Amino acid sequence: MAELEDLQQKMIRLRHKTREGEIFQSLGESIAELVGHLDLVPATSVILPKNDDTVLTYMQMHGQQLPDDDIPSENLSDESMITDDVLMAIAEQLANPVPKYRDNGAFVFxxxxxxxxxxxxxxxxxxTDYFVSDEQLFGHIFERANDGIYRRSFSVLILSLLLFIQRTKKSFLTDKQMSKIINQVALYAILERDTRGFIGTNGWAHAFTHIGNVVAEIMMMPKLVRADKLFVLASMLAGYRELKQPLMMGETERLVEVVIYAANAHRLYCDYVLLTLKLWRKDLVTRQSIATEANWHQLYNRTRFFHAIILSGEQNVPKMIYDYVEQTKGYLT
Known part of the structure; x- marks a missing residue:
């Protein structure tokens, strides 16, 4: 899709400017400008995986036989390994709206x-290459809420798990792969607009909680340069700022956890978070009139963000951020 490719290239250029130190204060504004004009289009038909009971039975049977602890690499046998074909069949079930195949099935397994x-x-x-691909992360992303959310959201969730393994256990990703993850996660964070948490009988979608998970892993990655971490953090915040739908099922609290971790990790991120909050508060107090439902959702999402910082506790938040939020909370009610 030409629109997606254009946005990818523009984000890559902004990442390069961030790395070169050419942009800081206006980074969030520059990112938001890329998507602020986008309106969701009507949903189209989503191609879903079939309810594969053979795969489900495999997961249930083998899941009961899994060891309680990690298996050392030297103790692995060919018989204990899952085949590529079976692994792909299970991965495809993450796009299934039915939770017994997706959440309780493929994800848990x-x-x-x-x-x-x-x-x-x-x-x-x-x-990793599969879950970070355009097909997985951006299918139906420009459309109104539909079943495409499960493929996108659970791809991000598995990516966060793979990054955890990369960070804590074994380095299996190349620099090129990590670079693509940075680009794709940053773009996904500004494009996702499906804010649904628990959906009827289909269970959790929770895309923004999963965004928090993957951004948290990126922020903790020891070998990444600070500019790349700042770029992803700024993208997450810019995407949140532009949301025109409410986040009501713990997503804001998860994102605030990530922001506070980053702000405590380095003064660069702390300064950027404080700058962002000041810009958000300026939006709140200078808006002359709020005429649409979307505008009200934007206002209350940001209000919830400020309140979540206060509820995190003064002892857990950098002083400059906590003091600012505490001093301005009267404008948020």
Whole structure:
């Protein structure tokens, strides 16, 4: 899609400017300008995976046999490894709206397999390429809420898990792969507009909680340069700022956790977060009239963000941020 490719290139240029130190204060505004004009288009038909009971039975049977602890790499046998074909069939179930195949099935099974060292580094590498692809992260993303959310949201969730393994256990990703993850996650964070948490009988979508998870892993990655971390953090905040739908099921609190962690980690991020909050407060107090439902949702999302910072506790938040939010909370009611 030409629009997606254009946005990808513009974000890559902004990332380069961030790395070169050419942009800081206006980074959030520059990112927001890329998507502020976008309106969601009507939903189209979503191609969903079939309810694969064979795969579900496989996951249930083998899930019961998984060890309680990680298996050392030297103890792995070919028989204990999952085949590529089966792994892909399970991964595809993450796009299934039915929770017994997706959430309780594929996600739980893949999470156990990855964390217990039961898939190879090569498999984790191609899983990363699969979940970070345009098809997984951006399918139906310009449309009004539809079942495409499950593929996008759970791709991000598995990416966060793979990054956790990369950070804490074994380095299996190349620099090129990490660079693509930075680009794609940043773009996803500003494009996702489906704010639904728990959806009827289909269970959790929770895209913005999953965004918080993957951004948290990026912020904790020891070998990434600060400019790349700042770029992803700024993208997450810019995407939140532009939301025209409410976040009501704990997503804001998760994003605030990530922001506070970043602000405590380095003065660069702390300064940027404080700058962002000042710009948000300026939006709130200078807006002459709020005429639409979307405008009201934007206002209350930001209000909830400020309140979540206060509820985090003075002892947990950098003083300059906590003092600012505390001093301005009267404008947020």
């Amino acid at each position: 893949l999470s156990d397999m990855i964390q217990k060292n039961l898939i190879s580094e090569k498999q984790m590498s191609w899983l």
